[in-house]
Amino acid sequence: MKEFKLFVIFLLCFLLQSTVMQHFSVLGVSPNLILVLTIVTSFFFENYNGLILGAFFGIMQDISFGQVIGFSGLIYMCIGMGLQFLRLSVYRDNKITLFFVTALGSAIYALMLWGLNFLALPLSYSAGEVLMSLPVSILWNYVCLLVAVHFARKAEGFTV
Numbered sequence: 455m456k457e458f459k460l461f462v463i464f465l466l467c468f469l470l471q472s473t474v475m476q477h478f479s480v481l482g483v484s485p486n487l488i489l490v491l492t493i494v495t496s497f498f499f500e501n502y503n504g505l506i507l508g509a510f511f512g513i514m515q516d517i518s519f520g521q522v523i524g525f526s527g528l529i530y531m532c533i534g535m536g537l538q539f540l541r542l543s544v545y546r547d548n549k550i551t552l553f554f555v556t557a558l559g560s561a562i563y564a565l566m567l568w569g570l571n572f573l574a575l576p577l578s579y580s581a582g583e584v585l586m587s588l589p590v591s592i593l594w595n596y597v598c599l600l601v602a603v604h605f606a607r608k609a610e611g612f613t614v
Contacts, residue, residue: 456610457503460495464507467491468514483587485594486563488515492530493559493595494602496537497546499611505534525570532566533559547614552603556596564588 467487475484488511495504512527520526537555544551568584571577606612 460503460507464488464491464511468511472515472518480594481587481590483590483594485598486560486591487598488512488526488530489533489559489563490556490595490598490602492534493537493555493599494606496534497541497555498603498606498613499609500613501611502534502538505531505538508534522571522574525567525574529563529566529570533562536562549600552599553596556599557592560592560595561588564591 467490471484471487475487478484488508492504492508495507496502497504508530509527512530513524515526516523537559540555546552564584564587565581568577568579568581572581
């Protein structure tokens with residue numbers, strides 16, 4: 455996949471996530487498109503573009519909407535690195551595997567973001583609230599991941 459096209463896709467998803475997707479929330483949870491793209495590009499493509507762009511757009515997300523700059527970028531980068539290693543040891547063309555990878559990525563993102571913010575800021579929400587919204591977040595991200603994988607299969611460099 456060409457780097458410029460991938461950058462444009464991440465940019466479009468960043469803009470969609472920050473504008474349109476807020477209106478499609480279920481129980482106050484909207485899909486995390488940057489996380490979904492980071493999972494798809496890190497899990498199905500051999501290069502490190504997914505974790506690099508995930509880190510970059512995570513920092514952009516923190517600059518635009520976060521209270522502390524760098525937490526989301528760091529988390530996306532960690533998830534991308536972990537998936538680069540995991541991709542070598544699992545069969546990737548299985549929807550159950552994709553569900554567990556999405557669940558793992560969503561849980562890591564939500565809990566690490568809460569934990570880092572807990573250490574840096576006085577929070578008005580607890581870990582229990584994060585855990586209660588996690589199932590909806592996992593399902594939303596999984597649906598978006600299935601759509602993204604469908605289109606990514608047509609891209610050059612897609613591996614199963």
